[in-house]
Amino acid sequence: MTGGMISLKIRNSQQRNLIAGIMKDNYDHPTADEIYELSRIKEPAISRGTVYRNLNQLVEMGEISKLTMPVGPDHFDCREQNHYHFLCRKCHKVFDTPLEYDDSLNVAPGSMEGFRIEGHRLLLVGLCPQCAGIEKNN
Amino acid sequence: MTGGMISLKIRNSQQRNLIAGIMKDNYDHPTADEIYELSRIKEPAISRGTVYRNLNQLVEMGEISKLTMPVGPDHFDCREQNHYHFLCRKCHKVFDTPLEYDDSLNVAPGSMEGFRIEGHRLLLVGLCPQCAGIEKNN
DNA sequence: GTAACTGCAAACACTTTGCGAAGCA
DNA sequence: TGCTTCGCAAAGTGTTTGCAGTTAC
Numbered sequence: 001m002t003g004g005m006i007s008l009k010i011r012n013s014q015q016r017n018l019i020a021g022i023m024k025d026n027y028d029h030p031t032a033d034e035i036y037e038l039s040r041i042k043e044p045a046i047s048r049g050t051v052y053r054n055l056n057q058l059v060e061m062g063e064i065s066k067l068t069m070p071v072g073p074d075h076f077d078c079r080e081q082n083h084y085h086f087l088c089r090k091c092h093k094v095f096d097t098p099l100e101y102d103d104s105l106n107v108a109p110g111s112m113e114g115f116r117i118e119g120h121r122l123l124l125v126g127l128c129p130q131c132a133g134i135e136k137n138n
Numbered sequence: 139m140t141g142g143m144i145s146l147k148i149r150n151s152q153q154r155n156l157i158a159g160i161m162k163d164n165y166d167h168p169t170a171d172e173i174y175e176l177s178r179i180k181e182p183a184i185s186r187g188t189v190y191r192n193l194n195q196l197v198e199m200g201e202i203s204k205l206t207m208p209v210g211p212d213h214f215d216c217r218e219q220n221h222y223h224f225l226c227r228k229c230h231k232v233f234d235t236p237l238e239y240d241d242s243l244n245v246a247p248g249s250m251e252g253f254r255i256e257g258h259r260l261l262l263v264g265l266c267p268q269c270a271g272i273e274k275n276n
Numbered sequence: 277g278t279a280a281c282t283g284c285a286a287a288c289a290c291t292t293t294g295c296g297a298a299g300c301a
Numbered sequence: 302t303g304c305t306t307c308g309c310a311a312a313g314t315g316t317t318t319g320c321a322g323t324t325a326c
Binding site for chain 3: 011013052072
């Protein structure tokens with residue numbers, strides 16, 4: 001469940017290139033299953049296992065990042081740089097926020113000596129414009 | 139997956155009282171399974187389904203809150219008030235942080251008009267003192 | 277009395293993994 | 302050739318749910 005310390009040699013792979021390409025163009029924070037469906041367009045024989053394996057590999061390589069949500073499956077992001085996200089609690093879509101990344105959160109606050117903080121995750125939760133509009137009319 | 143709009147009448151229940159009691163004394167952010175084991179001490183016949191059902195009910199009642207982690211099962215918290223948490227990426231323990239809750243994150247920033255922000259989650263990730271010490275010696 | 281709640285077990289959603297075959301270096 | 306990656310299918314993990322019986326009010 002934690003990363004291992006033995007790192008294998010990474011080979012070129014048609015499937016990983018495809019997935020990396022899909023992620024590079026994609027700002028929609030797709031789920032593994034959505035990426036699976038997108039890759040099947042060009043590579044109909046690709047398997048879910050391969051998609052999951054390659055997504056995890058790309059995360060470890062630092063090319064993409066994995067976003068865990070309080071509901072539903074993980075989403076993936078072609079992170080150019082650290083930033084924060086918004087989750088619509090109704091349609092479960094994920095959006096980028098314009099909030100600036102706060103480096104000061106990565107240093108241990110006063111009473112937390114001994115803790116080594118390596119990063120942080122901030123997620124805004126609420127209703128996207130579309131769902132907020134729909135909800136108004138109920 | 140989202141909450142419904144029909145709210146049923148809530149009855150008293152031995153099992154829910156037990157779970158609520160366990161949570162009130164507990165500042166360890168236990169997982170559902172840990173709560174299940176704790177409740178079996180006093181109520182050996184309790185079932186996992188009942189524990190999950192009651193935890194979700196207590197969350198909906200606002201008595202506890204559910205913490206989703208980037209790894210492993212959800213944790214539960216007897217939230218006196220909003221606060222933030224730290225996750226050790228090695229032992230997966232969850233700790234309270236002394237950071238102040240930032241209300242300003244609950245208003246839509248500049249370019250997010252139309253979004254209705256209802257709350258936010260902030261999680262620090264890193265190594266707890268114990269795991270940081272262990273890691274040093276490797 | 278009736279509707280919420282229970283224990284049980286099966287189902288569910290999402291993800292990982294073991295295997296033998298295929299492909300990259 | 303040797304080790305990585307593949308597709309497939311089965312297994313794993315965490316959680317929800319249908320059902321028949323029980324309990325609260």
